[in-house]
Every structure is written in C-alpha cells, then in structure tokens.
Amino acid sequence: MSEGRFEPRVVVFACNWCSYAGIDLAGTSRIKYPHNVRIVKVMCSGRVNPEMVLKALADGADGVLITGCHPGDCHYISGNYKTMRRYFLLKKLLKQLGLEERVRLEWISASEGERWARVATDFVEHIRRLGPLRLKEVMSSE
Amino acid sequence: MSDVRIGVYVCHCGKNIGGVINPAKVAEFASRLPNVVVSRDYMYMCSSPGQALIEDDIKKYNLNRVIVAACSPRMHEPTFQAVLKRAGLNPWLLQMVNIREHVTWVHEDTPDKAEEKAEELIAAAVARAAHLYEITTEKAPVVKSALVIGGGIAGIRAALDLANAGIKVYLVEKKQSIGGKMAQLDKTFPTLDCSKCILTPLMVDVARHPNIEIYAYSEVVDVSGSAGDFKVKVKLKPTYVDWSKCTGCGLCVEKCPGRAPSEFNEGLGFRKAIYFEFAQAVPRKPVIDPRYCLWFTKGICRVCSKVCPVGAIDYEQKERYVELNVGAIVVAIGYEIYDMSKMVEYGYGKFKNVITGLQLERLSDADGPTKGKILRLSDGKEPKTVAIVLCAGSRDEKHVKYCCRFGCAAALKHVYYIKHSVPDSKVLIFYTDVRAFGKGFEEFYQKVRSWDDVYFIRGRPAEIFEDKDGSLVFDVYDSNTGQLINVKADLVVLESAVVPPKDWEPLRRLLKVSCDPGGFALELHPKLRPFETTADGIFLAGTIQGPKDIPDTVAHAAAAAAAAIGFLLKGYVESVPYLATVNEDLCSGCGLCASVCPYDAITIEEKEGRRVAKVNMIRCKGCGACAATCPSGAMQQNYFTDTQILSEVSTLAGGAK
Numbered sequence A: 001m002s003e004g005r006f007e008p009r010v011v012v013f014a015c016n017w018c019s020y021a022g023i024d025l026a027g028t029s030r031i032k033y034p035h036n037v038r039i040v041k042v043m044c045s046g047r048v049n050p051e052m053v054l055k056a057l058a059d060g061a062d063g064v065l066i067t068g069c070h071p072g073d074c075h076y077i078s079g080n081y082k083t084m085r086r087y088f089l090l091k092k093l094l095k096q097l098g099l100e101e102r103v104r105l106e107w108i109s110a111s112e113g114e115r116w117a118r119v120a121t122d123f124v125e126h127i128r129r130l131g132p133l134r135l136k137e138v139m140s141s142e
Numbered sequence B: 001m002s003d004v005r006i007g008v009y010v011c012h013c014g015k016n017i018g019g020v021i022n023p024a025k026v027a028e029f030a031s032r033l034p035n036v037v038v039s040r041d042y043m044y045m046c047s048s049p050g051q052a053l054i055e056d057d058i059k060k061y062n063l064n065r066v067i068v069a070a071c072s073p074r075m076h077e078p079t080f081q082a083v084l085k086r087a088g089l090n091p092w093l094l095q096m097v098n099i100r101e102h103v104t105w106v107h108e109d110t111p112d113k114a115e116e117k118a119e120e121l122i123a124a125a126v127a128r129a130a131h132l133y134e135i136t137t138e139k140a141p142v143v144k145s146a147l148v149i150g151g152g153i154a155g156i157r158a159a160l161d162l163a164n165a166g167i168k169v170y171l172v173e174k175k176q177s178i179g180g181k182m183a184q185l186d187k188t189f190p191t192l193d194c195s196k197c198i199l200t201p202l203m204v205d206v207a208r209h210p211n212i213e214i215y216a217y218s219e220v221v222d223v224s225g226s227a228g229d230f231k232v233k234v235k236l237k238p239t240y241v242d243w244s245k246c247t248g249c250g251l252c253v254e255k256c257p258g259r260a261p262s263e264f265n266e267g268l269g270f271r272k273a274i275y276f277e278f279a280q281a282v283p284r285k286p287v288i289d290p291r292y293c294l295w296f297t298k299g300i301c302r303v304c305s306k307v308c309p310v311g312a313i314d315y316e317q318k319e320r321y322v323e324l325n326v327g328a329i330v331v332a333i334g335y336e337i338y339d340m341s342k343m344v345e346y347g348y349g350k351f352k353n354v355i356t357g358l359q360l361e362r363l364s365d366a367d368g369p370t371k372g373k374i375l376r377l378s379d380g381k382e383p384k385t386v387a388i389v390l391c392a393g394s395r396d397e398k399h400v401k402y403c404c405r406f407g408c409a410a411a412l413k414h415v416y417y418i419k420h421s422v423p424d425s426k427v428l429i430f431y432t433d434v435r436a437f438g439k440g441f442e443e444f445y446q447k448v449r450s451w452d453d454v455y456f457i458r459g460r461p462a463e464i465f466e467d468k469d470g471s472l473v474f475d476v477y478d479s480n481t482g483q484l485i486n487v488k489a490d491l492v493v494l495e496s497a498v499v500p501p502k503d504w505e506p507l508r509r510l511l512k513v514s515c516d517p518g519g520f521a522l523e524l525h526p527k528l529r530p531f532e533t534t535a536d537g538i539f540l541a542g543t544i545q546g547p548k549d550i551p552d553t554v555a556h557a558a559a560a561a562a563a564a565i566g567f568l569l570k571g572y573v574e575s576v577p578y579l580a581t582v583n584e585d586l587c588s589g590c591g592l593c594a595s596v597c598p599y600d601a602i603t604i605e606e607k608e609g610r611r612v613a614k615v616n617m618i619r620c621k622g623c624g625a626c627a628a629t630c631p632s633g634a635m636q637q638n639y640f641t642d643t644q645i646l647s648e649v650s651t652l653a654g655g656a657k
Ligand SMILES: Cc1cc2nc3c(=O)[nH]c(=O)nc-3n(C[C@H](O)[C@H](O)[C@H](O)COP(=O)(O)OP(=O)(O)OC[C@H]3O[C@@H](n4cnc5c(N)ncnc54)[C@H](O)[C@@H]3O)c2cc1C
Pocket: B149, B150, B151, B152, B153, B154, B155, B172, B173, B174, B175, B177, B178, B179, B180, B181, B182, B185, B187, B188, B189, B190, B218, B219, B220, B332, B333, B334, B335, B336, B337, B357, B358, B361, B406, B410, B413, B501, B503, B504, B507, B541, B542, B543, B544, B548, B549, B550, B551, B553
C-alpha cells in the first residue's frame, strides 16, 4: 500500500443495544477493521436526525454510517423503521447535493461482530475510492 | 454549571490498552484540551486504587465532569458512575470513552493510528462533557410476581425457587404437560439414574405448590409494559376437555378408537385421538386432537363424551385468553433437535432403521413403544450391529456450527442402552472428538471404552445406503488409521444437532431479547451475567441460552431464579435516565413527538393557555425518537441532547488537532 494514501474520516452512529454491542463484539473477538471509523453511541438509531448526519459531513467527515438493529429487532419496538423512513428522505436530499454515496444505513446485530468488520471495511474502502469530501474547506473559503 | 472542570482518566487495562498505545502520552494530550483540570493514566482504573484516584481527584480539584477512557461503557459505566456518586457527584456527569473494544483490540496493527483515534475520541468526549448535566430518576413499585415460560427442567427449577421465596409464579407451558425433554429420556448420564424418577417428584411439587399456577397447553401471545410491571397475554388453546371438571381418570383415553402418531415417542408408535402427553403427565388432563378425532373429522363417535363420568368433554370449547401482571419474566423454553431429514446423506426419514438419539431414548424406556426393548423399526428384530454417529449436523458449516454439548455423553449412555438390551451386539461409535468434559464424564467414557465389542472410530460416514434387508451400508474414512472402512449396520443412531425452538423467534421479538449467531437467546454478558438479558426484568434459564446438559441447566435456572428474586424483592424499578424532556418555552404543541412515541408516553396538554408536550417519566423508555422528530428542538433526550451529540460529532468529523 502506498505512502500517504487518502485516509477517510468516517463517523458512525450506533445504537446501544444491537450495533454498539456488535462493534464491541468485534473488539472482544479481536476482529480487525480499518481505524478510520469513529463511533458515536445513541440509545436507538431512531435518535439520529438528518442534522447530525449533515453536521458530520459539513465539519469534515468524508462519510457517515448509520447502524441499528435489524428490522423487527429494535429494543424500542420500531425505532429502526423510523430510521429507515428518515434515511430514504435524507437520501433524496443528499442526492440533490451530490452526497448520496457518502451516507449508508446498515443493520448490525449484537452478535454480528464479523459482519460489522466487513461493513466497516467495505464502507471505508468505498469512501476511499470516492476521495476526500472537503466540505469544511469549501464552506469556510466561501 | 458555568465553570466546567473535567478530569480525564486513561486506563492501561494491563497490556490490553497499554500494549498497543501509550496511555501516558494520551493523558498528556488530554491535559491540553479545554476545561481539562487534571489528566492521568493508571494501570487498572477499575481496581480499587484506580477508583480511589478518581474519587480523591474529584474532591481535591473540585471536578464536575469525569471522563474515563478504558473499556466499553457496556462493561464498566456503572462501576465508574458509582465512583462519582461516592464523591458526591451526579453519576451522569461521567463520560466513558471506549478505547479498548473500539481501538486497541481492533487496530493493533496500526498503533500510531490507534493512538490518534484514542486521542480524537477523548477530545470528542471532552467537547461533549461540557454539555452534560445532572439527571435524576424516579422510582416505581415492582409487581411481586413472575412468569416462567416453558416447563422443562429449567422452568420447573426456576418456578420452584421463585415460589419458595414467596413469589407468585405463573408457569406457561406450550404442551399439555410440564417436564420437557427430560421426561422423554430413559436414563441420565453419567450416573445412569432413571430420568423420570428424579423428574416427576419435582413436577408434582410444582403442581402442589400454593404459589404456582400452571397454564399448560398455553402460549404467550403478547407482552407489554416494562420491567417490574409487565402485562402478559396468554392464550389457552382449546383442549375440548373442561379441565376444571376432569379428574384424570383416563376412561376416555382407554375407550377412544382414534389413533395418531405419538409426539412424546418421537413419532414411534401411536397414541389415541384423546390422550395424555405421557403416563405421569402434570397436569394429568387429556386433550382431544381434532386432526384425528372422529367427531371432528367425520362427525361420528363421541365415545369420550359418552364414557366421561363427570361430563367434562366439551367439543365446542374455544381458545381463551388471560391477562397476567408480573414484575419479572424467566424464559425457559429449551431447545429442539435439528431436523435430521435436512442431512439427506444420512437418509433419516427415508430409511426406517436410521433414528435419532431421542428416538433411542424412547425405545429404551420401559414405558415406550417397544416396552424398553431396542428393536429395529423395519422388522422388529434385535439389532446386532449398531452404528452411533456423533455430531450429526453439529459442528458442520452446512448445518449447525456449534457443539451440542451433550451428544458425546448421550452417545456413551446409548452404548449402555444397546449393550443392556442386546448384550451380544457390537456397537461402533463414529466420532469427531469425544468431549467428556463434565463431572464424572471422563470416568464414564473410560468405562464404556473398556466394554467388549465397543469400537470408537474417528470419522464421519459419507453417505448411508439401505440394503434389501433394511440394513444400512456406508463408507467411513478412519482418520486415525488412514483407512477407508465399509460398514454394515442393523441400526444407525444419529446424535443430532440442537437448535432453538421454532416459536422462539416470535417470542423473543415480543420480549425484545437479542439472539446469538445460532439463534439462542443472547445473555447480558457471556461470563459474568449469563442468565440476564439486555431487557431489564427478563431472565434466561436453561438451554434457550445455549445447549446444556441437565446439571448445567439446573444450575443456570437456579441462578436465573435468584437474579429474578433479587430484582423483585428490591421492590422498585428506576425510570431510565435517558428520558425525554421538554423545553416548554420552545414547544409549540404540534404533537409530532407524541405520534412517534412507541410507548404512548407523551401527551399534549393545556398549560397557561398554551398547548405543550408532557412526558410520563415511568412510561418513557428513553429511545429518543421524539427528540429526533421535534422540529423546534424543544424535545430533548437526557444524556443524548442535540448539543451533546452534535459537539461529539463535530469533533470526530473535524479531528482533534
Ligand atoms: C438424546 C438426548 C439425550 C440426553 N441425555 C441427557 C442425559 O442423559 N443427561 C443430561 O444431563 N442431559 C441429557 N440431555 C440434555 C437434556 O435434554 C437437556 O439438558 C434438558 O432437557 C434441558 O432442559 P430445558 O428445560 O432447558 O429444555 P427442555 O427440556 O427443552 O424444556 C423446554 C420446555 O419449554 C416448553 N416450550 C417450548 N416452547 C415454548 C413456548 N413458546 N411457550 C411455552 N413453553 C414452551 C417445551 O414444551 C418444554 O416443556 C439429552 C438430550 C438429548 C437430545
């Protein structure tokens, strides 16, 4: 791998009950994945609103990953369905801004440490291919 | 709090963190962040000197925020919150940073990047901590009763322990009798004591206990409410027999002309259309199976109704529902054996003389379809050569990945059954490994190995074929000798893999319990809290948490009951700290928050001539959906306010330097 290759910054929202626990499990099982991801814990994926995602991109993140329990498994009954609906609306907005590819929603259960590592690796590589976003620089130079 | 004074504590966790990054350097970095008054590293922050260090600093430096960078908050958040409490600080002024599970355990190969990541996570926590505030919780009383779901040995033990502690117990069992798989076993390894002799007295104790109410032939169909105050809806399936009148005399069963395959005997032999689950059933009350009853299928017969001395037969009976109110729930619905017909190469279901271990238990039982004689199903002859196949479907990528934990010991017991019933037989055991790990198992294994005409062969049969006479032929590659051997056996016994019961999936969704990769219930912590779940007030007993033999099942069930007793006797539950809170000045009373709340915890009320949202503190479970929906920012979630989350996000997005 070449020196000085682009290292994306990825902000991840993870719900406490499934995804955060799954990410912890990757740790306990020593399953490796790229260091580029930064995890923000919320109690439920349904807590994540568009402002949080946009704020991450605006303040320097190259990609945002929202993770929650699989459909039907949300600790709070239906939070992840709300997340899903909100995500499709957000995607429409992001598409107009040309940022659609930078945000993803994934379901990670508490036992899917391995799947989390795959999802994280895949998303980081995807963002690496897209290249840096530099929204922060663009916005501050205007 | 205007003056924010933060203490940062970076843990080495021995080499777990300290072996990858340099905690002293990270602490030094943190000391230069805004509002940080003191920053330290220590070998084991959770140890008592580590805790004392934080406690002393809080007092000495007048800290009002504490950041601990260590393991996952799911591990030690309560530990460090208790430290804050002892030092007189509100526990929600603590912020944990996960630099072990999320950093050093996964980025060992890039220590520089790991260190940079740890620093950024701490910087984000420092930014977030400035916006933390004190949180108080409310207490609600606990209903002193428990629901036990499943009446196998796990459910029986848990119900008895709870009831003996003075707690009212409702035991819901799907089948018409309690007892579970243990009732189907002939003997139990490694001591070979009679399974029913040790089980049935306990079943009777359950039935007689003044604190236990059994709902047999019933299912849980809805669960609402929360820890300490669950509302449970139970469906009582129609039995077509009024159990309150029935004396269990069995005349109806005796006279019934209908016949059906016996589930209790694993499909071997027959039962009547009106039947007891088994002779020692508790409750000992019969059920009519409408699929086989001549009245239901052909409109004739009604013999049972004619002979019943108390008029208990009721063909018109409908399903009924009861509502239970309980403080805690113990899940004990056990396991099922894997459908062996999915392993087409073994011919189960196609060849009569290929049976499962559980079927062998039924053949060996004096009360079973062959009165305890082990015979071939095709011709009723004694099998002279028996092949036992271990790990059938277990430890197999194509079927079930995990170990069943009792197949090996059950196979040793099965050798005994066969040699006992057919002394001049030859028994071949095909194994992958023999795992004789329990107390007394190794001794039992050595004893069985020493018997004449018992052969242990390391290898799995390739494909099993049936001969004209019903015998079975197959090749096995013996990995100990490197030879391919051809086997001809009169009977093949598959020690089958085990899986969670089919109706676990819908039940676990009602209960909000997660599952492991095998589908079994996920415990709160695999080592420290193996009988609790992430759902408060819901406990796990026995094999629903993962395969176990009877001694381990009983120990697990007793532990679950003890945990449930502790929870119920404490007498109260606390509201969650992560409650929704309303800033009434900003609230326009639009009601969007109430519409997304899954718990009906928000109402819109009139206050001083304005409409504002109001949160019910005990109903709210703290998901934050309302806060995410509120268009004005009036609705916030404690510990996860917009400002708190956004400050963290902003730092993580922009980097710390
Ligand atoms: C062939 C074989 C031989 C064995 N031999 C031995 C042995 O010799 N010694 C030993 O220690 N172990 C042995 N075992 C293991 C033993 O069977 C288990 O350890 C034990 O039965 C586990 O008890 P349990 O209560 O967890 O589950 P189960 O016995 O499966 O009981 C679960 C109960 O829950 C009920 N239920 C299921 N779903 C629901 C629902 N949705 N609602 C309400 N009720 C429900 C079931 O009807 C059942 O009554 C053997 C197992 C097999 C397969």
